Each structure stands twice: as C-alpha cells, then as structure tokens.
Amino acid sequence: MAAVGLYNNAVRMPSGKRRAKLSRVALVLAAGEGTRMKSSKPKVMHKVCGKPMISWVLDALEKVGKEGHLDRILVVVGHGADEVRQEVGERATCIAQEERKGTGHAVMVAAPSISEEEVLILTGDSPLITPGTLIQLCELHRSEKATATVLGTVLTDPTGYGRILRDNRGDLAGIVEETEA
Known part of the structure; x- marks a missing residue:
C-alpha cells in the first residue's frame, strides 16, 4: 500500500462555523471476527511484530491524547470480547456490540456513550496508523471546519x-x- x-x-x-476548542473521542471498532483470516481469534488480537493489532492502535491514540488532540478512547467489542477487553485494560472504555451488523451498526451502538463534539473513528486492525497521521488528520479536520474528514x-x-x-x-x-x- x-x-x-x-x-x-x-x-x-x-x-459552517465551529468553536475553537471542541472535545474529541476516539472510537475504535474492534468487534469483528476476522473470518477472512481463517481464525477463531478476534481479528484485532492477531499479532503484528509481537503485539496485538489493537495495541498498536491504542498506543497511537494515547500519543495523540498526550498531544492534546483527544480526550478519551472508546472501543466497541464483540467477537472474543473478554480477550479484547483484557488487552484494552484501563486504556479505554469498552462498549459491547451484542449483535454484529456491520460498521455502521457498531457506531450506532456506541453513539449513546458519546458526548464529545467530534468523533475520530478508526478500526482496531490498523496497526500501521501513526500518531503523526492521526494528529494531521485532526488538525486538517478543524482547519477546514469540516463536518467529516x-x-x-x-x-x-x-x-x-x-x-x-x-x-x-x-x-x-x-x-x-x-x-x-
């Protein structure tokens, strides 16, 4: 790629117009089965360079938060929820998607838990995403006063x-x- x-x-x-300082939550979608991986393990728990994919994503988000671009992290869990919750630990709040009906449904399940004005949605199987890319994305979103980026x-x-x-x-x-x- x-x-x-x-x-x-x-x-x-x-x-339209935006206030200067808005709160932002990251929503990590991590409920998938990963059937194309031909494994019963939750997709986000497959390891890349010795660490589950979701841990790479959470590491990046924690750095984004330390730079002041993120207020908190939510993770939508489903397949293998207990294993994913254990990996997430105290780094984020987990939300259960009992019935997995796709990406849009995962966001809908999380919506009642979101009070922030901005939501950064990403998948838990994106281990190569960097804090720098996420920070640039957040800065571009605000500078363009965009509804969605x-x-x-x-x-x-x-x-x-x-x-x-x-x-x-x-x-x-x-x-x-x-x-x-």
Whole structure:
C-alpha cells in the first residue's frame, strides 16, 4: 500500500462555523471476527511484530491524547470480547456490540456513550496508523471546519478494497464496497 500525503488525500464535507476548542473521542471498532483470516481469534488480537493489532492502535491514540488532540478512547467489542477487553485494560472504555451488523451498526451502538463534539473513528486492525497521521488528520479536520474528514490512500491495485467517491470539488460523495465500484 502506498499512502499519499495526508493533505493531498483528505476528503472532507464542508460545514459552517465551529468553536475553537471542541472535545474529541476516539472510537475504535474492534468487534469483528476476522473470518477472512481463517481464525477463531478476534481479528484485532492477531499479532503484528509481537503485539496485538489493537495495541498498536491504542498506543497511537494515547500519543495523540498526550498531544492534546483527544480526550478519551472508546472501543466497541464483540467477537472474543473478554480477550479484547483484557488487552484494552484501563486504556479505554469498552462498549459491547451484542449483535454484529456491520460498521455502521457498531457506531450506532456506541453513539449513546458519546458526548464529545467530534468523533475520530478508526478500526482496531490498523496497526500501521501513526500518531503523526492521526494528529494531521485532526488538525486538517478543524482547519477546514469540516463536518467529516476521511483518511484514505491511493493504491496501484485497489483490488479487494472499497472506494472513496468524490464530487467535482474533491468533497466526499460516498464510500462504496469493491463490488459496487
């Protein structure tokens, strides 16, 4: 995967005026089974360089928080919830997604627990995400006064991945699965 520069690849939806200091929560989606991995282990618990993927994500988010860009972390758990909760420990608050009906449903399950004005949503199986990328994303979101900001990448071969659709101004028009692209 070849990532392009964040400022060249951020997709935004413009909005109206914003207050200068808004609170932000990170919502980590970690309920998936990882069936394509052919394992009964929760997807986020598979190790990369000796550490579960979700731990890499939480490490990055903790650094983002120390830089003042994040107030707290929530993790949506489902498949293998006890194992994931144990790994998360005191680093975040876990929310159970009893019925797993997809990504949007996971966000809906977490919504009642969110009081912050801004929500940073990411998956627990993104071990290569860096604090620097997340901080740039947060800063871009605020500087553009965007309603939504989506981080993406440009791949030479996007087979197997969904697509971010943009309008003629470069703003977010939609996100579709590979089968719909």
